[in-house]
Amino acid sequence: MSDSNETLDQRLERLTDATAGVRPRAGFDQRVMLRVLAEPVSVADDLWTAARRLVPIALLVAVVGVVWAVESDRSVDDALALSDDTVELSW
Amino acid sequence: MLGVQPGDEVTRSDAPDPKLDLAVDRVQKGDASAFQEIVEATSARLVRLGARMMGNVADAEDVVQEAYVKAYRSLVSGQFDRRSKVETWLYRIVVNTTLDAKRSRARRPTSRDEGVDPTWDGSASAEARVALAELGDLIDHLPPDQQAALVLKVVEGRSSAEIGEILGCSEGAVEQKLVRARAALRQRNEIP
Numbered sequence: 327m328s329d330s331n332e333t334l335d336q337r338l339e340r341l342t343d344a345t346a347g348v349r350p351r352a353g354f355d356q357r358v359m360l361r362v363l364a365e366p367v368s369v370a371d372d373l374w375t376a377a378r379r380l381v382p383i384a385l386l387v388a389v390v391g392v393v394w395a396v397e398s399d400r401s402v403d404d405a406l407a408l409s410d411d412t413v414e415l416s417w
Numbered sequence: 418m419l420g421v422q423p424g425d426e427v428t429r430s431d432a433p434d435p436k437l438d439l440a441v442d443r444v445q446k447g448d449a450s451a452f453q454e455i456v457e458a459t460s461a462r463l464v465r466l467g468a469r470m471m472g473n474v475a476d477a478e479d480v481v482q483e484a485y486v487k488a489y490r491s492l493v494s495g496q497f498d499r500r501s502k503v504e505t506w507l508y509r510i511v512v513n514t515t516l517d518a519k520r521s522r523a524r525r526p527t528s529r530d531e532g533v534d535p536t537w538d539g540s541a542s543a544e545a546r547v548a549l550a551e552l553g554d555l556i557d558h559l560p561p562d563q564q565a566a567l568v569l570k571v572v573e574g575r576s577s578a579e580i581g582e583i584l585g586c587s588e589g590a591v592e593q594k595l596v597r598a599r600a601a602l603r604q605r606n607e608i609p
Contacts, residue, residue, distance in 0.1 A: 344544055347545060
């Protein structure tokens, strides 16, 4: 029972002690397991699991690909700039 | 002493529980039945936490059951990265699920007694039921993060460091929440 003179800490301590014995009702653990085991294994979950592993690899490949493409383009430009060949234009 | 509960299965310490870790390993490898060990080792204190935040055991059981399903999905899909202890991680899920449920309840108010199990018998249970309702009423008007911090610290006896892990904030932020919660409670309830 609450006492109008009790401090906040006293009230919290009383409520802590009074609720210390709170437990789930009988059979709770079994009900949880029934619910958990009934969880569908979804294709979406499997795809998400696989994607989480593949995405970093795909990103790395993409970055390497971009770097390679940029470098290739640069070396083509460099090659053209350094070329001694003259280009003959026919009119 | 606040926070030390009779019948606690595990001595309060910062060390991880190896049995829980092993059970998590097995669940992640596909042994769904291993999840039962996790439930059996943690359900009592998680339901007690939920009841202290929700104000009754029936609502707490609903919330904790939903939290366990979320935990199971996370384990099976590999989303639990073991950066925190299993128990801390479960507490985080329960706290977040509880706060979501309280927000939903606030949007569609119902009588608190609707969730109470009428078949619960025993005088101790009646006392606990009254105390849970009183605690729920006491903290209900506080912001969710302050509710959680206060219950975890003062009632459950968790350290500020662990509460910070559970709530996703620093120890300093936890202390701030506690100071504000106490000030708000004292002012609202006109108690020293």
